Structures are given as structure tokens and as C-alpha cells.
Amino acid sequence: MNELQRRIIEEGKVLPGNIIKVDGFMNHRVDIKLMRELAKDIRAHFAGREITKVMTVEASGIPMATIAADELGVPLVFAKKAKSDNIEGGLICSEIHSYTYNKKVTLIVSAEWLSPEDKILVVDDFMANGEAMRGIVDIISKVGAKLVGIAIAIEKGYQGGGDKLRASGIDVYSIANIDHAEPGNIVFRD
Amino acid sequence: MNELQRRIIEEGKVLPGNIIKVDGFMNHRVDIKLMRELAKDIRAHFAGREITKVMTVEASGIPMATIAADELGVPLVFAKKAKSDNIEGGLICSEIHSYTYNKKVTLIVSAEWLSPEDKILVVDDFMANGEAMRGIVDIISKVGAKLVGIAIAIEKGYQGGGDKLRASGIDVYSIANIDHAEPGNIVFRD
Numbered sequence: 001m002n003e004l005q006r007r008i009i010e011e012g013k014v015l016p017g018n019i020i021k022v023d024g025f026m027n028h029r030v031d032i033k034l035m036r037e038l039a040k041d042i043r044a045h046f047a048g049r050e051i052t053k054v055m056t057v058e059a060s061g062i063p064m065a066t067i068a069a070d071e072l073g074v075p076l077v078f079a080k081k082a083k084s085d086n087i088e089g090g091l092i093c094s095e096i097h098s099y100t101y102n103k104k105v106t107l108i109v110s111a112e113w114l115s116p117e118d119k120i121l122v123v124d125d126f127m128a129n130g131e132a133m134r135g136i137v138d139i140i141s142k143v144g145a146k147l148v149g150i151a152i153a154i155e156k157g158y159q160g161g162g163d164k165l166r167a168s169g170i171d172v173y174s175i176a177n178i179d180h181a182e183p184g185n186i187v188f189r190d
Numbered sequence: 191m192n193e194l195q196r197r198i199i200e201e202g203k204v205l206p207g208n209i210i211k212v213d214g215f216m217n218h219r220v221d222i223k224l225m226r227e228l229a230k231d232i233r234a235h236f237a238g239r240e241i242t243k244v245m246t247v248e249a250s251g252i253p254m255a256t257i258a259a260d261e262l263g264v265p266l267v268f269a270k271k272a273k274s275d276n277i278e279g280g281l282i283c284s285e286i287h288s289y290t291y292n293k294k295v296t297l298i299v300s301a302e303w304l305s306p307e308d309k310i311l312v313v314d315d316f317m318a319n320g321e322a323m324r325g326i327v328d329i330i331s332k333v334g335a336k337l338v339g340i341a342i343a344i345e346k347g348y349q350g351g352g353d354k355l356r357a358s359g360i361d362v363y364s365i366a367n368i369d370h371a372e373p374g375n376i377v378f379r380d
Contacts, residue, residue: 029303030266032259059249063266066256069222076220076253113219 003037004153004176005188014183018128020154027060027125035064038175039071042123042151045173049148051121053077053114055140057107057132061124064153068123077113079136082106092142094135099128107135116144127152127174130161137170149173156181157189193227194343194366195378204373208318210344217250217315225254228365229261232313232341235363239338241311243267243304245330247297247322251314254343258313267303269326272296282332284325289318297325301333308335317342317364320351327360339363346371347379 001009013021025031051072056065057079069076082093082105090111098105114120122136133150140147149171155162157177165172180187191199203211215221241262246255247269259266272283272295280301288295304310312326323340330337339361345352347367355362370377 023300024303028267028270028300030256030259030268032256032264032266035256036260059252059268059270062249062252063256063268066220066222066225066253067260069220070226070257070260074222076222077218078220078249078253080218080249110213110218113214 001188002041002175003034007031007034008154008176008178009186012186014181014186018156018159018181020126020156020178020181020186022154026064026153030063032063032067035067036071038064038153039068041175042068042121042173043071045151046121046149046171049121050119051148052118053120055079055109055120055122055136056124057081057136060126064125065123068121068151072121077109079107079109079139082108092139094138094142096131096135097129099131107132107139109139111143114140114143114145118143118145119148120145121148122150123152124150125153126156127154127161127172128156128159130159130165133161133165137165151175154178191378192231192365193224197221197224198344198366198368199376202376204371204376208346208349208371210316210346210368210371210376212344216254216343220253222253222257225257226261228254228343229258231365232258232311232363233261235341236311236339236361239311240309241338242307242309243311245269245299245310245312245326246314247271247326251316254315255313258311258341262311267299269297269299269329272298282329284328284332286321286325287319289321297322297329299329304330304333304335306334308333309338310335311338312340313342314340315343316346317344317351317362318346318349320349320355323351323355327355341365344368 054069155174155177177189244259345364367379
């Protein structure tokens with residue numbers, strides 16, 4: 001059992017609706033030292049892949065993606081969710097379905113900050129249905145950049161998003177992949 | 191002129207409506223090395239203040255606040271903007287006016303992750319009217335924690351938010367405080 005899995009077991013809660021609550025160290029109060037451990041693990045997994053940029057989606061994945069970018073020595077680009085943000089000029093968009101809010105959300109990245117020469121590692125805190133990741137992969141494909149892979153802290157394996165992306169040939173690396181979750185019983189995939 | 195001021199002059203754009211666009215290094219594509227320089231500067235300014243936590247507001251301030259928390263060796267807590275997030279239990283809220291969206295927004299922090307013993311440094315990328323900071327200061331006051339100060343990358347001094355907070359006795363430290371901005375002419379406060 002790795003450190004993240006141990007923290008999930010010891011501090012996480014399973015709430016109705018398959019929600020894994022880890023907001024004491026992951027996505028509300030953020031344990032930066034744990035983020036550094038996750039980032040080192042991610043760097044080791046993707047060693048030698050000449051990553052030029054880390055990408056994520058606002059907001060809760062940003063701390064982990066920031067430390068991963070710091071560890072890899074590359075810039076971070078985070079996709080925004082459509083609203084009246086101060087983004088001008090050429091935008092690359094991808095529409096996804098948000099299961100959290102049960103509505104369509106458009107992910108937006110300014111074309112200026114991505115290039116076909118980029119080798120991009122996508123980093124996020126959670127993956128469930130994989131819709132956000134599908135949107136980011138779509139944006140990277142529209143730019144013509146190379147997707148090196150996707151690194152996730154906590155995958156809800158039982159929701160299938162990660163396996164769909166793996167089936168399409170993407171290197172999806174999850175540090176804690178949960179196969180089954182109910183109060184008092186969280187089972188990780190080997 | 192410091193490094194951040196130089197980057198604002200060389201790469202920033204002034205858009206209509208007093209918008210300072212720095213999304214090539216600050217709040218869309220994020221230059222993590224620059225964030226580290228800002229974090230070191232912030233650590234030096236607040237040296238010896240026994241900070242126990244960094245706080246910010248989602249979303250664009252999170253990368254800078256994450257590196258500041260890393261530099262200070264403390265956890266990060268980011269306030270959420272009210273929506274159907276997976277936050278249960280005791281919430282501490284503060285209502286602010288968002289000038290970006292011209293509507294009321296409620297900032298939320300789970301009471302579980304703040305304590306009256308905390309000595310909190312608030313970090314954000316931008317300050318204009320200071321509404322978000324006023325909300326965070328309000329939350330810290332409701333918890334009974336100590337506010338060590340506020341560290342801002344780019345203050346739009348001409349919008350007055352920072353000076354209002356300073357007048358109330360708060361140590362507001364801005365790395366680039368802009369007194370005047372029009373295309374081709376950005377003037378920093380000494």
C-alpha cells in the first residue's frame with residue numbers, strides 16, 4: 001500500500017453517491033508534502049519522456065499539477081471552464097459533460113500557450129467518468145501536440161473512465177485506483 | 191524594477207476596462223520558476239512570523255499559493271466559490287461582490303481545516319477592489335485565527351482595494367503594485 005492509499009484509508013470518507021471525500025489532504029486543505037511525493041512518483045513513471053508542459057483543469061487539480069510541473073521543471077497550463085474570463089483571441093474548446101453539476105461544460109485553453117511541438121503530461125487529482133480528461137485529450141489533439149500520458153492521484157476505477165482512455169492507447173497512470181468503495185471498505189486495484 | 195514588474199512590462203497587455211492581461215506567465219500558462227521567485231520573496235518578507243497555513247481563493251491564485259505553501263513548508267487551504275461542491279458539515283462563509291462577474295459570490299471554507307491556533311498568510315495572484323481578500327479576512331476572523339498578512343503578486347493600486355486593507359492595519363505585501371495602466375504605459379508604485 002502506498003502513502004496515498006494509506007491516507008485514503010485512514011482519513012478519507014465514502015459518502016452516498018460514490019463520493020470519496022479526501023478534502024483534508026487533497027482538494028480543500030492540501031498537504032503539499034504529499035503532493036511532492038505524488039509528483040516524484042509521477043516523474044519516475046514518465047522518466048525520459050521529454051515532457052515540455054503539464055496541463056490540468058481548474059480548480060481542484062491545480063495544486064497537484066503545480067507541484068508536478070515544479071518537479072518536472074516545466075510550465076503549467078490549466079484549462080478554464082467557460083465563463084466571462086479575461087481570455088481574448090484564439091481559443092481551443094472542448095465540450096464535456098460534468099457529472100458533478102449534471103450539465104455541459106466547455107473547457108477552454110488559449111491557443112497561444114500550446115504548440116504542436118509540445119509533449120504534454122496531463123495531471124489531475126481525481127478521475128471518475130473521465131469526461132474532463134477526454135476534453136483535455138481532445139484539446140491536445142486539436143493543437144496537434146503530443147500527449148505523453150495522464151497522471152491521476154485518485155482514480156475511481158469502478159466508474160470506468162480510466163479504462164476507456166487506456167483502451168484508446170493512452171498511458172493513464174493512477175497512484176490510487178479504487179475498485180470498490182463503501183463506508184469502511186475501500187478496495188484498491190493492484 | 192523586480193523580475194515580476196519586468197515580465198509585466200515585457201509580456202503583459204493592458205485591455206479595456208483596466209484589465210492587465212498576464213496569462214502567459216501568471217494565470218493561464220503559469221511560469222513555475224517565476225512562482226518560485228515570488229514565493230521566496232514572500233517568505234523573506236514574512237520571515238519569523240511562524241506561519242502555519244497559506245490560504246487562497248480558487249482558481250487562478252492556486253498555483254502561486256501552492257508554491258508559496260511549498261516554500262514555507264505548510265499546508266494550503268483554498269476557499270471555494272459556492273456551488274454544489276462535495277463539502278459537507280460545518281462551513282464558514284463570507285459573501286463578496288465579484289466585479290468580474292458583477293454578482294454576489296459566497297466564499298466557503300470547511301471549518302474542519304482551520305483552527306483558532308492558525309497563523310495564516312493569504313496569497314493571491316491579483317488584487318483589485320480587494321473583495322476576495324475582504325472575504326478571506328472575514329473567514330479568518332470568524333474562525334478566530336491570526337491573519338499574518340496578505341501577499342499579492344499584482345496589485346492594481348489604482349483600484350484602492352489594497353489601501354483599504356492597509357488602512358485597517360493589515361500587512362498587505364504586493365510584489366508589483368500598479369498605480370497607472372494604459373496600453374504602452376504601466377507605472378509601478380515605489
